[in-house]
Amino acid sequence: MEGTLPPERRGFATDRPPDAIRRYSEAERLTHWAVALLYVALFASGLALFHPFFFWISALFGSPTTMRILHPFLGVSLAVLFFAYASRLWRDNLLLPSDRIWLRRMPGYMNGKDETPVEGKYNAGQKLMYWSMIAFVAGLLLTGLVIWRPYLAPSFGMTARRTAGLLHAVFGFVMFVGIGVHFYAAVWTRGSMRAMTRGWVTRTWARYHHPGWYRRMTGKVAE
Amino acid sequence: MALESLDVRRRSATETTSPSARSSVEVAKLIDVSRCIGCKACQAACMEWNDLRDRVGETRGTYQNPPDLSDQSWTLMRFREVELPGKGLAWIIVKDGCLHCADPGCLRACPAPGAVVQFSNGVVDFHEENCIGCGYCQAGCPFNIPRFGARDGKAYKCTLCSDRLAVGLEPACIKTCPTQCLSFGAKADMLRLAAGRVRELQGRGFEEARVYDPPGVSGTHVVYVLPHGDPALYGLPREAGISPLVTLWRSTFARGLGVVTMVSVLVAGFFHWMKVGPVDPDRRADRKEE
Ligand code: HEM
Ligand code: SF4
Ligand code: SF4
Numbered sequence: 001m002e003g004t005l006p007p008e009r010r011g012f013a014t015d016r017p018p019d020a021i022r023r024y025s026e027a028e029r030l031t032h033w034a035v036a037l038l039y040v041a042l043f044a045s046g047l048a049l050f051h052p053f054f055f056w057i058s059a060l061f062g063s064p065t066t067m068r069i070l071h072p073f074l075g076v077s078l079a080v081l082f083f084a085y086a087s088r089l090w091r092d093n094l095l096l097p098s099d100r101i102w103l104r105r106m107p108g109y110m111n112g113k114d115e116t117p118v119e120g121k122y123n124a125g126q127k128l129m130y131w132s133m134i135a136f137v138a139g140l141l142l143t144g145l146v147i148w149r150p151y152l153a154p155s156f157g158m159t160a161r162r163t164a165g166l167l168h169a170v171f172g173f174v175m176f177v178g179i180g181v182h183f184y185a186a187v188w189t190r191g192s193m194r195a196m197t198r199g200w201v202t203r204t205w206a207r208y209h210h211p212g213w214y215r216r217m218t219g220k221v222a223e
Numbered sequence: 224m225a226l227e228s229l230d231v232r233r234r235s236a237t238e239t240t241s242p243s244a245r246s247s248v249e250v251a252k253l254i255d256v257s258r259c260i261g262c263k264a265c266q267a268a269c270m271e272w273n274d275l276r277d278r279v280g281e282t283r284g285t286y287q288n289p290p291d292l293s294d295q296s297w298t299l300m301r302f303r304e305v306e307l308p309g310k311g312l313a314w315i316i317v318k319d320g321c322l323h324c325a326d327p328g329c330l331r332a333c334p335a336p337g338a339v340v341q342f343s344n345g346v347v348d349f350h351e352e353n354c355i356g357c358g359y360c361q362a363g364c365p366f367n368i369p370r371f372g373a374r375d376g377k378a379y380k381c382t383l384c385s386d387r388l389a390v391g392l393e394p395a396c397i398k399t400c401p402t403q404c405l406s407f408g409a410k411a412d413m414l415r416l417a418a419g420r421v422r423e424l425q426g427r428g429f430e431e432a433r434v435y436d437p438p439g440v441s442g443t444h445v446v447y448v449l450p451h452g453d454p455a456l457y458g459l460p461r462e463a464g465i466s467p468l469v470t471l472w473r474s475t476f477a478r479g480l481g482v483v484t485m486v487s488v489l490v491a492g493f494f495h496w497m498k499v500g501p502v503d504p505d506r507r508a509d510r511k512e513e
Binding site: 048049050051052053055058064065067068069110111112115147149150153158159161162163165166169173176177180181184187188189190191202204205207208209 | 236237238334335336354355356357358359361362367371376466468469471472477478480481482484485488489492495496498499501502503504505506
């Protein structure tokens, strides 16, 4: 993976420091944002079906029936893209003993203390987010398939369909909390959003948030 | 089937009060199973009035035809052969179809405003132009009634001839029944009639005879007289009620919890930002250059 880019390869990305470090490849970024767009469409359409107060959202999809037909197809697309993306990241998300310390000091970090040094590409919070997203997308996919009319629902029993309908809504909201935290964390830690929109982070960012990864990427010791 | 009305008690997925300037007496259809001869006149009348034609199928070796309810068959005579302990074989014929529950699971589960409507007379009607075909009404119904059109994907079931009732006619099935197995009128009158039929049956040796007006759905607007008592013999649930899974899923509690969860995430993010502000190592005042 490249560490720094020579000026002639930086093109019009003029605000990219010459020594920036690449964090996400083009394919990773595009997949991530496709999943994110699908997620927004899925949550919005699911919400319209969950609570009548939000039924107006269905008009944004053309008509309520169109929305209902689209939702499961969008869901399957999200699951396919999400798992394609997640399968590239699992190794970096294996939990390590040092993650315990990070987690113990997380409340302090969230309240203005300096972050505990992180060993790998992801901190313990990101890793837990990763594994819970795997669980919730799988849960939403499986329960969604069971209530998918007209294709799959008729081949399941009523108890299965009732349970799946309830769980689908529960998973949908728990996932909203997860995505909310994920999105907020990306905005909160300045420079993270750019990692996913542009692909690179500054050296300072890398040294501060992921010193172990910084060392691996540059061969230099942080601080 | 829609017939605009001013006596709506409840609409699916609607939080505000529906037009209810008018109200009418609660009605009921009484099905006295002991008097049914399985002639299917009611089934034919339903097809004719509602202009429905089911597919021609194959015989399955019983008189039951078509094999199941469908978007084209809103009522169906089910032919059952059961062994009654001590009494031998019984051939039981049950007119199946929507029971028009006072507390309809289909209506509670439906996410589409106005796709399921309950009138003050107790009729539960599907308004297919509002139906989005999600199938939640099937999950909500304790009696396995709603069926879907293969081409339009909309949910259909017995309307209790709401269009006929609205102009002062009785349902088509009532009009054709030759044996007074079917009766129609005010629910209070039907319950009185049913109680009389049960007494008569008990006098004839059907000690177990009873009225089926399941309290689990706050009563129904289709009431049965069951000569042998046990609803299971007739393919009806003994303890009819909306599944607790559906009740919880569609409860104000669950819907409120969902909204509170969403709002909490937004509020927590907003105030965390206001309290702590962003983490920005690139702009630290004490930042050391490499
Ligand atoms: C991963 C993100 C997803 C989210 C956030 C989501 C959210 C929701 C929500 C909130 C509802 C309404 C549930 C209710 O009314 O209580 C819903 C309905 C539904 N979801 Fe999902 N869902 C997702 C993925 C999927 C997937 C992967 C499928 C799979 C095929 C699926 C299939 C369905 C179906 C079939 C319904 C019922 C409405 C319909 O027939 O369209 N969903 N979804
Ligand atoms: S399928 Fe049933 S629950 Fe869904 S919109 Fe139509 S009537 Fe309502
Ligand atoms: S029997 Fe089923 S379809 Fe008919 S009103 Fe009751 S819940 Fe709705």
